[in-house]
Amino acid sequence: MAGNWQPEFEQLVDEHQSMVYSLALRMTADRGLAEEIAQDVFLELDRHLGKIESPLHAMAWLRRVAMSRSADALRRRKVRGMDLWVEMDESHGAQTELRPSPLGTRIESLLSTLPEAQRAALVLRYQEDLTPEEIATTLSAPLATVKSQLQRGLKLLRSKAAIHLKEYVRGI
């Protein structure tokens, strides 16, 4: 293993479970599936723990694998022909979570209707506060593609918001 940092698995789960779960949840819009993905991601981390070199590396690794596993899950769900989107505010597991504001819920619901690549870029940009360069690295995509996905995703989200969220958002 490179460096002197000794990763502590339990501590990594504690620190990053919210990030991994939120990424999976926003990509799949399904709480049960997101929890399953989060568990799988951490188990994969356990198998690769020896290759993790620093806390930052662990975080970037978890982000990348969470996005990739979520994309796999979406693909499997498409193959099975299931409905893609489940209502974000369904009651399953709701008691244990902090409910976002109504505007937040609506925006989140609209986000879930965007194409997968645009949604991935926006989630990493606005949830994780990553730069386009970091998003490109996380998604293993060209920077120009990521920038275009961010612009198109944001534009589409704005136009959807202008139609569906008139009662909340003005002047978009």
Added chain:
Amino acid sequence: MEFEPMDDFERDLRAAMQRRPAPVGLKRKVMERRAKEHTIRRHERVVWWERLAASIVLVSVISGALAWHNMEERRKGEEAKQQVFTALRITSRALQQMNEQLTQHGKDGE
């Protein structure tokens, strides 16, 4: 887009995209599955070592048997060679005696 200042919509989007707390029990489930996986992996490692040990024993037994068989064949060959030499020696001695008798008989006749 990263150079432009954030507008109200982007601010709302960022606020809506705060990380959600993980479901209660996620860590416990991960730790349970991890423990189960470790047990399976340990078991697989033991099975792997057992298979390796069994393979080594099998290869040793087969090699030993082949070596013993080769030695036995060589020993039998050597024994057969010695028997042929003995037979040749006996034949040679008999021929020599016969030759001596014939020579003696010829001298007596003269």
